[in-house]
Amino acid sequence: MIYIFALFLLTLLVITAIAIVRAEDLFVAVILTSIFSLLMAINFFILDAADVALTEAAVGAGVTTVIFLCALALTGDQEKPQKQGQKVALVIVSILALVIIYSTFDNPQLGDPDAPVHQHVAPWYLEKTPEYMDFPNVVTAILSSFRGYDTLGEVFVVFAACIGVLFILGVSPPRKAMQVSVKKSGLRHHLIPQVVGRLLIPFIVLFGLYTQFHGEYGPGGGFQAGALIATGVILYALLEGEAEALRAVPRRVLLGMVVGGALLYGSVGVVCMLMGGAFLDYSVLAADPVWGQQLGILIIEAGVGMAVCGALLSIFHAFAARERVS
Amino acid sequence: MIDLALDILSWILLTSGGVFVLIGGIGGLRLPNFYTRIHAASLTDTMATLLIFIGIILQAGFTLASLKLFAIMLFLLLTGPTATYALANAALLSGLKPDTGTAKDKTKENAPE
Amino acid sequence: MYILVSIAILITMVLAVVRALMGPTVYDRVLAVNVFGTKTVLLLSVIAFLNGRPDFLDLALAYALINMVGILAVLEFFQNRSQRNAKAKHD
Amino acid sequence: MTFLELLGYFNYWVFAILLAVGLYAVISKTNLIKKLIGLSIFQSAVFLMYITMDKVEGGTAPIIQAGVENPVFSNPLPQVLILTAIVVGVSTLSLGLAMVVRIKECYGTIEENEILDAD
Numbered sequence: 214m215i216y217i218f219a220l221f222l223l224t225l226l227v228i229t230a231i232a233i234v235r236a237e238d239l240f241v242a243v244i245l246t247s248i249f250s251l252l253m254a255i256n257f258f259i260l261d262a263a264d265v266a267l268t269e270a271a272v273g274a275g276v277t278t279v280i281f282l283c284a285l286a287l288t289g290d291q292e293k294p295q296k297q298g299q300k301v302a303l304v305i306v307s308i309l310a311l312v313i314i315y316s317t318f319d320n321p322q323l324g325d326p327d328a329p330v331h332q333h334v335a336p337w338y339l340e341k342t343p344e345y346m347d348f349p350n351v352v353t354a355i356l357s358s359f360r361g362y363d364t365l366g367e368v369f370v371v372f373a374a375c376i377g378v379l380f381i382l383g384v385s386p387p388r389k390a391m392q393v394s395v396k397k398s399g400l401r402h403h404l405i406p407q408v409v410g411r412l413l414i415p416f417i418v419l420f421g422l423y424t425q426f427h428g429e430y431g432p433g434g435g436f437q438a439g440a441l442i443a444t445g446v447i448l449y450a451l452l453e454g455e456a457e458a459l460r461a462v463p464r465r466v467l468l469g470m471v472v473g474g475a476l477l478y479g480s481v482g483v484v485c486m487l488m489g490g491a492f493l494d495y496s497v498l499a500a501d502p503v504w505g506q507q508l509g510i511l512i513i514e515a516g517v518g519m520a521v522c523g524a525l526l527s528i529f530h531a532f533a534a535r536e537r538v539s
Numbered sequence: 540m541i542d543l544a545l546d547i548l549s550w551i552l553l554t555s556g557g558v559f560v561l562i563g564g565i566g567g568l569r570l571p572n573f574y575t576r577i578h579a580a581s582l583t584d585t586m587a588t589l590l591i592f593i594g595i596i597l598q599a600g601f602t603l604a605s606l607k608l609f610a611i612m613l614f615l616l617l618t619g620p621t622a623t624y625a626l627a628n629a630a631l632l633s634g635l636k637p638d639t640g641t642a643k644d645k646t647k648e649n650a651p652e
Numbered sequence: 653m654y655i656l657v658s659i660a661i662l663i664t665m666v667l668a669v670v671r672a673l674m675g676p677t678v679y680d681r682v683l684a685v686n687v688f689g690t691k692t693v694l695l696l697s698v699i700a701f702l703n704g705r706p707d708f709l710d711l712a713l714a715y716a717l718i719n720m721v722g723i724l725a726v727l728e729f730f731q732n733r734s735q736r737n738a739k740a741k742h743d
Numbered sequence: 744m745t746f747l748e749l750l751g752y753f754n755y756w757v758f759a760i761l762l763a764v765g766l767y768a769v770i771s772k773t774n775l776i777k778k779l780i781g782l783s784i785f786q787s788a789v790f791l792m793y794i795t796m797d798k799v800e801g802g803t804a805p806i807i808q809a810g811v812e813n814p815v816f817s818n819p820l821p822q823v824l825i826l827t828a829i830v831v832g833v834s835t836l837s838l839g840l841a842m843v844v845r846i847k848e849c850y851g852t853i854e855e856n857e858i859l860d861a862d
Contacts, residue, residue: 214655214702215699215702215703216750218658218662218699219754220750220753221662221666222662222665223753223754223757224757225665225666225669226757226761227757227760227761227764228669228673229669229673230760230761230764230765230784231764232673233780233784234764234765234767234768234772234777234780234781234784239774239776239777239780240678240730240733241675241678241681242777242780243726243780244672244678244681244682244685244726245672245673245681246780246783247685247722248669248672248684248685248688249784249787251688251689251692251715253787253790253791254692254711254715255692255695255696255699256791256794257790257794258696258699258708258711259699260754260794260795260797260798260817261797261798261799261802261803261804261805261817262794262797262804262817262821262822262825263708263710263711263804263806264804264822264826265790265794265822265825265826265829266711267710267711267714268826268829268830269829270711270714270715270718271714271718272829272830272833274689274714274715274718274719274721274722275718275721275722275725276833277783277833277836278722278725278726279721279722279725280833280836280837280840281776281780281840282725282726282729283729284776284837284840284841284843284844285729285776286729286732286733287844287847288776288843288844288847288853289847289853290733292772292774292777293773293774293854295771295772295773298771299771302767302770302771303767303771305770306763306764306766306767306770307763309762309763309766310759310760310762310763313755313758313759313762313763314755314756314759317752317755317756317758317759318752320752320755322748322751322752323750323751323752323753323754323795323798324751324798324799324800324801324802325751325799325800326799326800326815328796330796330797330818330820330821331799331818334820335818335819335820338819338820339805339816339819342807343807349806349807349808349809350805350806350807351805351806351807351816351819352805352806352819352822352823352826355819355820355823356823356826356827360823363823363824363827364827367827367828367830367831370831370834370835371830371831371834374831374834374835374837374838375834377838377841378834378837378838378841381838381841381842381844381845382841382844382845403625403628405621405624405625406621406624406625406724409617409618409621409720410621410720410724412617413614413617413618413717413720416614416717417717417718420713420714420717424710424714430806431707431708431710431806432708432710432711432804432806433710434826436826436827436829436830437714439830440830440833441714441717441718444718444721445718447721447725448718448720448721448724451721451724451725451728452724521830524834525833525834528834528837528841531841532837532840532841532844535844550653553653553654553656553657554653554656554657556657557656557657557659557660557661558660560657560660560661560664560691560694561660561663561664563664563687564663564664564665564666564667564668564687565667567667567668567671567683567684567687568667568668568670568671573677573679573680573683576671576680576683577679577683580683580686580687584687584690587694588690588694591657591694591697591698592697594657595697595698595701598701599701599706602706603707604706604707604709607709607710607713608697608709610713610716611693611697611709611712611713611716614713614716614717615690615693615716618716618717618719618720619686619690621720622686622719622720622723622724623683623686625723625724625727626679626682626683626686626723626727629679629727629730629731630677630679632731633730633731633734635677635679703803704803705803705804705808707806708804
């Protein structure tokens, strides 16, 4: 039954994607992107990926839309009509799609338990997680311990992207601001959204902290928590104006969070080496290897959460500050 | 006996919630202009949220899940009307007239502020 | 019973997507996104019970909390755009 | 091959179509922001493929429940890969958007052909 829902939702996904590409008003395209993200999250949930769905929810509902909108405000939001080259492109991508569809018949079917993916290391992870870490969420266990190197790399990619955005947008714009207009930014004159928003922000941050520290027992972890808390602060920026949000959480703190989070993750690995283990082998951190694993995972998840939250907020502020100047 | 009564009650709530959801969807699609559509969508949203969540809570019994469901219901009841209010207010301020039938994407931009 | 409700929600989601694609105003599209978001929360809660894993309600909770952020952001930026366009026309 | 067996491949077809739609936007649209939106659709298609691979018939999400006999879990490994990829995707997307903003400031346009003409 649930597969039929998935069929329905996937068809909607395709329709939405085509509409996004066809929309001439980029603003409309961004609005449709948020529907796309919602559909994607439901599909992930139906396909048993609760953690991934939570990530998509945390990132797609707030942060992506806001960053796109900030960029649109800076670049203009109408697409010029196309002149040529569309037919050729259409033919090429149709052929590509047909080739991929033809090749999918060699893939294992959806849900096939004998598929090669399920034979290699995954059963080992599922079997050993209770023994090594003694907590239920296998995804968190793999993310932070079994494949800790990967995650370290991803955190540094987020860090590098954040630094890149700050470098690109940090330079002073070529044409100086024509008039320094104090924009009535924020939904300050709308009483109801402001009251409700203020009521919601603590709950969003609280829920972020819950996903951060409950990540070992349910869906959640540093990535989701960072995105959720960033969304809470972005909501504050929308309600009170961006400058006010920057006063609450200054840029120094944000940069400190990005750098500190990434360093915290790396230094846990170094401490593991100093205590006689391998890099990111948390078992040596405490007398009992299971406790050591749990301690290490707790610390590096906190590092991931800090880094992601700081990076997303720095990116948001970089775009928003650009808008204020130009 | 109590269980059966609770079951029947929650089924009634869930079904009527589903009916409200459908009515809202159809209204949101079929009504002629923006303000009538927002009317249809927001009112049924709130009602359906209440009915469906109370229905599920009755099924779930007194557990952590029902606490979470209650929280979700509370937040939806807070945010749904707020978003609708902000939307209608923004539309009105941008000069979308409640009585002129339909308007296109472009026209309201040169409407009076 | 859950299945009936989820089918009703799914149909409404389709109708909302149709409204989002048709427009005609940006506000209609945003309204459709809002309806779609609420329906997503409902559907996720119902599916969690249908699958027998009610401990996965976190996802629905996340959406219930932050769905409004996207809507408010769109409205805010759309108002700014209208103001910009009006000013550009005025100059 | 029966109809139901064919449906087992439906997710992969959606993956293929989404990939094509995203690629179409990337290669045929001249607007740089539209290209980036296309790129994010492309990326989502890949996410969908990975998550499709992780599903096991009759399984649940890989979070171990106490007191369930012989549980079947979906594969956690693709989920880990995609979970991090989503967050990385957003930050790299914003890097792209930042570049587009700078291009707009230097050239006054974000249409690719006009930029090429201006050079």
